[in-house]
Amino acid sequence: MGKLNDLTLAEARDGLAxxxxxxxxxxxxCITAMxxxxxxxxFITETPEIARKRAATSDARRARGEALGALDGIxxxxxxxxxxxxxxxxxASHILDGFTPTYESTVSQNLINAGAVMLxxxxxxxxxxxxxxxxxxxxxVKNPWVGPNGEDLVPGGSSGGSVTAVAANICPGSIGTxxxxxxxxxxxxxxxxxxxxxxxxxxxxxxxxFASSLDQAGPFARTVRDNALMLEGMAGHDPKDSTSAPIxxxxxxxxxxxxxxxxxxxxxxxxxLDGMPEEIQALWDQGAAWMREVGAEIKPVSLPHTKYALPxxxxxxxxxxxxxxxxxxxxxxxxRVEGATLxxxxxxxxxxxFGAEVRRRVMIGTYVLSAGYYDAYYVKAQQVRTIILNEFxxxxxxxxxxxxxxxxxxxxxxxxxxxxxxxxxxxxxxTVPANMAxxxxxxxxxxxxxxxxxxxxxxxxxxxxxxxxxxxxDALERAANFTAKPRYLGGQ
Amino acid sequence: xxxxxESDSGTWEVVIGLEVHAQVSSRAKLFSGSPTDFGAExxxxxxxxxxxxxxxxxxxxxxxxxxxxxxxLGLNAQINxxxxxxxxxxxxxxxxxxxxxxxxxxxxxxEGTVVLDMPDGTTREIGIERLHMEQDAGKxxxxxxxxxxxIDLNRAGVCLMExxxxxxxxxxxxxxxxxxxxxxxxxxxxxxxxxxxxxSLRADVNVSVRLQGATDYRTRAEIKNVNxxxxxxxxxxxxxxxxxxxxxxxxxxxxxxxxxxxxxxETRSMRAKEFAHDYRYFPDPDLLPLDLDQTYVDKIAxxxxxxxxxxxxxxxxxxxxxxxxxxxxxxxxxxxxxxxEAAEGRNAKLAVxxxxxxxxxxxxxxxxxxxxxxxxxxxLGGLLDLLADGTISSRIAKDVFEEMFETSKDPAAIIEEKGxxxxxxxxxxxxxxxxxxxxxxxxxxxxxxxxxxxIGWFVGQVMKATQGKANPxxxxxxxxTRLKG
Numbered sequence: 002m003g004k005l006n007d008l009t010l011a012e013a014r015d016g017l018a019x020x021x022x023x024x025x026x027x028x029x030x031c032i033t034a035m036x037x038x039x040x041x042x043x044f045i046t047e048t049p050e051i052a053r054k055r056a057a058t059s060d061a062r063r064a065r066g067e068a069l070g071a072l073d074g075i076x077x078x079x080x081x082x083x084x085x086x087x088x089x090x091x092x093a094s095h096i097l098d099g100f101t102p103t104y105e106s107t108v109s110q111n112l113i114n115a116g117a118v119m120l121x122x123x124x125x126x127x128x129x130x131x132x133x134x135x136x137x138x139x140x141x142v143k144n145p146w147v148g149p150n151g152e153d154l155v156p157g158g159s160s161g162g163s164v165t166a167v168a169a170n171i172c173p174g175s176i177g178t179x180x181x182x183x184x185x186x187x188x189x190x191x192x193x194x195x196x197x198x199x200x201x202x203x204x205x206x207x208x209x210x211f212a213s214s215l216d217q218a219g220p221f222a223r224t225v226r227d228n229a230l231m232l233e234g235m236a237g238h239d240p241k242d243s244t245s246a247p248i249x250x251x252x253x254x255x256x257x258x259x260x261x262x263x264x265x266x267x268x269x270x271x272x273x274l275d276g277m278p279e280e281i282q283a284l285w286d287q288g289a290a291w292m293r294e295v296g297a298e299i300k301p302v303s304l305p306h307t308k309y310a311l312p313x314x315x316x317x318x319x320x321x322x323x324x325x326x327x328x329x330x331x332x333x334x335x336x337r338v339e340g341a342t343l344x345x346x347x348x349x350x351x352x353x354x355f356g357a358e359v360r361r362r363v364m365i366g367t368y369v370l371s372a373g374y375y376d377a378y379y380v381k382a383q384q385v386r387t388i389i390l391n392e393f394x395x396x397x398x399x400x401x402x403x404x405x406x407x408x409x410x411x412x413x414x415x416x417x418x419x420x421x422x423x424x425x426x427x428x429x430x431x432t433v434p435a436n437m438a439x440x441x442x443x444x445x446x447x448x449x450x451x452x453x454x455x456x457x458x459x460x461x462x463x464x465x466x467x468x469x470x471x472x473x474x475d476a477l478e479r480a481a482n483f484t485a486k487p488r489y490l491g492g493q
Numbered sequence: 494x495x496x497x498x499e500s501d502s503g504t505w506e507v508v509i510g511l512e513v514h515a516q517v518s519s520r521a522k523l524f525s526g527s528p529t530d531f532g533a534e535x536x537x538x539x540x541x542x543x544x545x546x547x548x549x550x551x552x553x554x555x556x557x558x559x560x561x562x563x564x565x566l567g568l569n570a571q572i573n574x575x576x577x578x579x580x581x582x583x584x585x586x587x588x589x590x591x592x593x594x595x596x597x598x599x600x601x602x603x604e605g606t607v608v609l610d611m612p613d614g615t616t617r618e619i620g621i622e623r624l625h626m627e628q629d630a631g632k633x634x635x636x637x638x639x640x641x642x643x644i645d646l647n648r649a650g651v652c653l654m655e656x657x658x659x660x661x662x663x664x665x666x667x668x669x670x671x672x673x674x675x676x677x678x679x680x681x682x683x684x685x686x687x688x689x690x691x692x693s694l695r696a697d698v699n700v701s702v703r704l705q706g707a708t709d710y711r712t713r714a715e716i717k718n719v720n721x722x723x724x725x726x727x728x729x730x731x732x733x734x735x736x737x738x739x740x741x742x743x744x745x746x747x748x749x750x751x752x753x754x755x756x757x758x759e760t761r762s763m764r765a766k767e768f769a770h771d772y773r774y775f776p777d778p779d780l781l782p783l784d785l786d787q788t789y790v791d792k793i794a795x796x797x798x799x800x801x802x803x804x805x806x807x808x809x810x811x812x813x814x815x816x817x818x819x820x821x822x823x824x825x826x827x828x829x830x831x832x833x834e835a836a837e838g839r840n841a842k843l844a845v846x847x848x849x850x851x852x853x854x855x856x857x858x859x860x861x862x863x864x865x866x867x868x869x870x871x872x873l874g875g876l877l878d879l880l881a882d883g884t885i886s887s888r889i890a891k892d893v894f895e896e897m898f899e900t901s902k903d904p905a906a907i908i909e910e911k912g913x914x915x916x917x918x919x920x921x922x923x924x925x926x927x928x929x930x931x932x933x934x935x936x937x938x939x940x941x942x943x944x945x946x947x948i949g950w951f952v953g954q955v956m957k958a959t960q961g962k963a964n965p966x967x968x969x970x971x972x973x974t975r976l977k978g
Contacts, residue, residue: 084548097547104541106548207548213778242550243780321778324580327591328545332644343586343642370582370773379775 005030006076006491010173010227014071017063024063024074028056028118031076034171034491035120041143041489043165045081046089047121052076055118062116071254072234073116078166078175081122082129083109083218084207092209093127093137096354097335106207107239108176108218115234120172123162127356128326129183129211132428134161135415136358144191144412145169145487149452154412157187157428160221164191167221170491174222174231178208180215181314182408182432185444188221189407189457192446192485194228194478195221197432199464200439201246202232204239210325212318213244215436225445225475229253232467248465256468257475262296264473267400271307272431274409281406281456284448288404288458291480292473302396302403309385310434315426316369316382317437322359323366329354361422390438397463402473405431407444407457431459441467443474446483455485496664497705498737504705505740507733508713509662509698510622511725513675515654515685516629516693517560523628523652524551524594531691535645543650545589550779553578557652558783560684561601561626562793564654567678567800568621570605572790576625576783582773587631587644595655597774600625601783607658607678608802609670610820619671620659629653648692654685660699660710665726672696672722673824677801681826695720698753700732702740711736712746716753716760728753732760804829812841821849827863834870839877847873851891855898867901868894876904888961889913915964919971922955922963926971929954940976948972 005027008016016022032049059074068074084090084102091097105113113119126136133155134142142161144154145168156165160177164187167175177184179197188195196219203218210216220231233253239245268289273282289299331337331350338349355363369378396403409430418425435442441464444457458477462470498505522529525542542549565572577599580592602624609617631649635642656675662668676687676694687694701713716732719725731753736746751760776782799807801823808819808829822845823829836844852873856866876893879885885893885908896907908914929951930937939947948969955968 084546090547092547100547102546102548104546205548206550209547210779241552243552244778320775324582324592324773324775327582327584328547328589330584330586330591332586333544333589334546344584347584367773370775372771372773375773375775 004034004491006034006172007170008173009224010071010075010222010230011224013075013173014230017074018068024056024059024118025053027074028052028076028120031120031172034169035166037491038169038171038489041145041165041169042140043123043142043162043169043171044078044121045091045093045124045139045162048088048119049121051088052118052120055113059116059118069116070234071230072112074118075116075174076118076120076172077112077231078120078123078163078172079109080125080160080163080175080177082125082178082209083176084209085109085119085122088122090122090209091139092129093125093139094329094355094359095138095336096329096350100335102207104207107204107241108208108235110207111237112176112234117234120166123160123166123175125162126159126183127359128209128322129159129178129180130322130358130362131158132182132186132425133413133415133418134158134187136356137161138356141415143415145489146191146412146454147488148414148454152414154454155190155415157190157408157412159183160187160195164188164193164195164221167193167223168487169489174220174227176218176220176231176235178211178216178218179432179436180211180318181436182429184219184221185432185442185457185459186408186428188444189446190412190455192455192457192483192487193221193223194225194443194445194474195219196228196232196443196470197435197441198232198236198467199246199441201244202236202248202441202465202467204237204242204245206239206241212321213325214321215314215318217436225443225471225478226254226257228443229257229471246465251468253467253471256471259472259476260295261292261473261476264297264402264469265400266292266297266299266473267302267396267403268299269302269304269307269396269403269405271304272405274430277406277409278450280450281409284456285404285406285458288447288477288481291477292404295476295480297473297476300400302400304389304392304396304434306385306388306392307434310389310437311426311430313382313385313389314429314433314437315365316378317386319362319366320370320379321366323363323370326355326359326363358422386437389434393434393438393440401462401469403461405459405461407431407459411450411452411454411456435461440464441470443470445474445478445481447477447481448483449485453485455483496666498702498733500737500741502704502741505702505733505737506663506705507729508660508701508703508710509668509729510660510713511658511662511668511671511699512697513656513658513672514695514697515564515656515675515679515687517557517626517652517654518684518686519554519556519560519652521554521556522650523554523557523626525650527650529651531688533647535643535647538647539649543589543646545591551594551777553780553783554652557626558601558785559793560652561624561654562785562790563682563797564656564679564684565602565605565624566790566794566797567682567684568602568605568607568624568656570621570624571603572785573599573601573603574785574787574790575599576601578777578780578783579774580777583770585630585633586642587633587646587649589631589646589649593628593630594777594780595627596625599782607671607674609667609674610805610816610824611670612817614816614820617667619661619667622657622659624654624656627653627655660701665729668698668729669722669726672725674801677824677826681798681800689721692720696725698725698728698732700729700736701746702733702736711740712748714746714749714751714760716751717763719753724753724755727755727758728760731758735760812836814841814845818845818849825863831863831866831870835873835877837874839874840881843877843880844873847877847894851894867899868897869901872897872901872903879904879908883915883964884908885913885915886961886965888956889915913962915962919967922959922967922971925955925958925963926968926975929958930975937976940972948976
């Protein structure tokens with residue numbers, strides 16, 4: 002038998018159902034791949050014992066004829082931002098040293114309930130703040146793809162470990178979070194399918210908060226179908242999260258497989274950026290052409306305030322973060338660095354517990370909320386957000402989905418853009434608007450740049466219309482027929 | 494009566510506004526399911542949410558919302574159908590989230606009115622600016638260890654209502670009456686138990702002074718966290734006097750936060766660093782705005798109990814009480830209940846006297862509340878009946894009352910047991926009257942000579958001889974006939 006970790010989720014599901022292999026065998030291959038790929042630094046904590054136990058439970062369940070749905074026995078990786086009972090949850094920050102939750106996040110619990118097998122907790126940018134997975138206290142993650150001259154590349158961020166686990170065939174699916182693009186941008190840079198659901202589709206309970214009004218959990222997988230299966234296992238209303246939507250979870254897999262007849266795809270003209278690589282523009286045009294070929298109507302649309310989305314995001318997100326991160330104060334859990342007074346203890350703890358990027362955003366956030374600046378920054382940014390939302394609503398009266406590039410560039414070498422935070426922030430320019438408006442978006446690998454690195458295209462849909470989003474993404478995926486593989490596969 | 498401070502430069506009046514923090518009566522906290530019972534072991538009523546563990550989210554307790562709406566209605570206030578919870582950001586060890594969830598720009602309750610019953614029977618209207626809901630913080634204990642502070646999070650996240658008055662109060666006395674009235678209204682509503690000694694009711698007191706007749710406000714100082722009516726009144730008194738001294742000496746009162754020290758009877762400035770916060774308020778993104786519909790509010794309004802003001806008016810009309818008596822009775826819900834039960838169908842004025850003079854006196858001496866009264870309202874009513882139908886005299890009634898207070902027994906049973914029934918048998922009274930006249934010929938002569946005071950003395954003698962059981966009215970009439978007829 003070949004290596005089972007190379008299977009897609011749907012293939013693994015079918016193999017388990019047919020009795021071709023057991024969840025234990027599948028999990029063992031994934032554990033082997035995880036261990037072999039340690040040079041990528043995708044995991045902060047490996048949990049092979051938990052994985053073996055859950056796989057055995059899954060096999061026993063299946064043997065009793067009580068197999069659950071598609072995810073029963075499927076190994077997955079979990080971003081280390083989701084609290085997991087009894088397993089270190091670090092948010093890739095020094096400040097959460099030794100923090101082992103006594104509770105399980107709703108999203109990871111939903112996956113446990115669906116029979117999924119957790120392989121480990123994946124690396125990320127500290128508190129999910131970053132676009133290259135270089136701000137982790139546990140070191141950077143390496144993209145399984147390498148540069149034209151063999152140089153190490155960033156996987157994107159912040160969900161760098163979860164994207165790498167899927168891109169390197171360590172497991173067929175993983176979960177991340179997306180506040181400004183932290184699932185879709187790395188998916189684009191690593192050649193996999195990553196999606197952010199509608200705000201409110203997945204519960205935020207038990208997930209370490211970055212920016213509460215923007216954070217959403219979402220899945221990575223190597224195919225659109227697998228991605229749909231993952232989302233079905235994660236989503237659902239949660240009374241413990243007041244912003245969780247009381248909406249049933251549809252059968253997302255059922256939405257895919259057809260053509261795009263009757264579908265109108267909007268091409269927002271403001272997503273053409275000065276200085277954007279030509280090959281990205283070309284790929285975008287190609288994507289529209291592919292969709293037209295399978296029946297979609299392509300329509301240019303205008304979202305005039307798009308250019309204000311990123312600046313407004315970098316006010317709203319740090320503002321919320323500065324408040325959300327106040328609880329990491331050394332008093333109750335995690336790191337404490339003593340001081341002569343309470344204030345000194347706070348300064349010592351937070352000064353050494355948070356990395357530079359987190360400190361920068363906490364300071365920006367504190368500044369924009371402070372007296373005298375609140376109206377000029379925070380209130381203004383919220384007004385921009387409302388305008389952006391209204392523009393999307395207007396456009397969605399005419400089109401069903403939007404097609405855009407996912408990121409303005411392919412993966413870049415580790416160390417690039419390090420000294421210029423604004424250049425780094427530009428990585429999220431195409432993904433942030435969907436967060437600001439709470440819309441679902443998915444990145445599908447669609448082609449390679451001239452260096453042979455993957456590029457993704459993004460499909461954005463109406464709120465709670467993930468089905469149409471998956472339908473369009475699936476058609477795009479089939480047309481693109483993306484088959485390129487990264488250098489590091491299962492640690493080979 | 495006006496509260497004025499005389500000084501060399503003139504006569505000063507004091508301007509007071511209160512921010513009362515009232516703990517909402519609810520089984521669970523504002524945003525978590527933890528219990529709120531007072532006096533539990535430290536840190537035994539703390540959920541993951543209260544301790545601000547990573548990823549925890551607040552979920553609003555609907556009971557707290559209902560209590561805030563009830564209170565707003567009780568204050569005759571505007572109920573805002575749209576209100577917003579915001580985060581008030583500051584660092585302190587007993588504030589686990591690093592922010593307090595509170596309402597800021599859009600409170601749940603807007604302007605309202607509270608009517609004060611003044612001792613002279615008049616009323617004063619005090620404006621309410623707003624009422625908003627917020628989380629309480631935990632408790633820091635700095636006296637348990639020489640170097641460390643201990644934190645108890647039992648109180649963290651408990652729902653408070655902050656009730657902000659307009660600067661309408663003009664004396665320490667009014668401030669005291671205002672707080673008692675608020676407490677009374679909330680106890681009627683069941684929205685706050687008002688136990689100041691348990692910290693269920695605390696106040697921040699804003700004080701300024703100005704020359705009598707002035708219309709502008711001068712700079713105010715805020716006295717934080719005063720936890721009894723007496724201290725509120727004392728704090729105002731000493732702070733107003735201090736401010737007058739400051740203005741008199743040519744200095745300026747500075748806007749600042751002060752603490753009241755009851756032991757030294759003074760207010761002290763808190764160090765600027767302790768309160769110079771920029772709270773960075775912004776809407777809490779974990780919570781949706783609170784949107785109520787009018788039918789929800791109407792339903793709560795329809796089920797409000799009778800409140801003190803309405804009850805007072807009814808007592809005046811139904812029982813013919815004075816405004817003062819009615820005000821005293823309705824101040825406490827339990828007292829009002831007790832009164833109505835004892836007075837129903839009886840002489841209300843008599844009931845008020847027995848309640849406010851005799852029972853309150855006895856309870857006070859015994860350190861008991863009306864709810865702990867050994868004499869039930871039914872038994873007090875029974876005593877009034879026995880007085881009314883002439884079974885006992887009012888002198889005997891006092892003895893019976895004492896016995897009732899001792900034993901909680903039925904007054905009729907006590908009278909039966911002790912043979913205290915009033916003597917209405919004319920023959921027995923005649924015999925006693927005659928005996929008294931015969932044994933005291935000198936006094937009898939005085940009465941015959943027109944000294945009416947001496948009649949009273951004879952009544953006393955007869956009552957003594959009959960152990961108080963003779964009907965004093967009958968004794969008096971007989972003496973008149975015998976000595977003057």
